[in-house]
Amino acid sequence: MTQLIVLPHVENCPDGAVIEAEEGKSICETLLENGVELDHACEMSCACTTCHVIVREGFNSLTPAEEEEEDLLDKAWGLEPNSRLGCQAIVGKTPLVVEIPKYSLNMAKEGHRK
Template identity: 65%
Template sequence: MPTIKILPHAEYCPQGAEVKAPAGTSICEALLDNGIEIEHACEMSCACTTCHVIVRQGFGSLNESDEAEDDLLDRAWGLEPQSRLSCQAILAQEDVTVEIPKYSINHAKENH
């Protein structure tokens, strides 16, 4: 079972965190299942960029992004070459390290 290391983020996990999730799980699902309330305004349907993460390690082990995800990522705040929408990034067997950007384009969060 792969481990996701989340780098410190002032709002979601100030001390950073490590969570385990089964292969085949999206990074977004794994974070939410482990109490890290990353934004996901479109309910993980690949229709926004609020769950954007930067994969600092293990990028190559994730499934490849498709055209819809790539088009949305063009609008993400803080886009980097290893950016992914966490709702579309599916874990394989390798551990990954992710950074949640400081900002998103979302002005209203779900459940708040």
């Protein structure tokens, strides 16, 4: 098991979380299985950007993003150099610290959060 630390997010994870993550599962799957709500409008099929996360620590341990993910990330709200789609970033042996951005395109478009 690998430690996955989620930084506090006002709605999705107000107190932050420390999760024992199973290697080989995506960040998105891991968060959802541990009660951290992460939007995933395309059901984790790499067809949207709603599961965008920022990997604050451990980014270089992740396998590189494929071209399809890179193309989608260009559309993500709040894109940073260490951004990934949670459905595509697979947990390995290195501990990770992730931040859920304040908004996703889905939230901004539908007016869920302000």
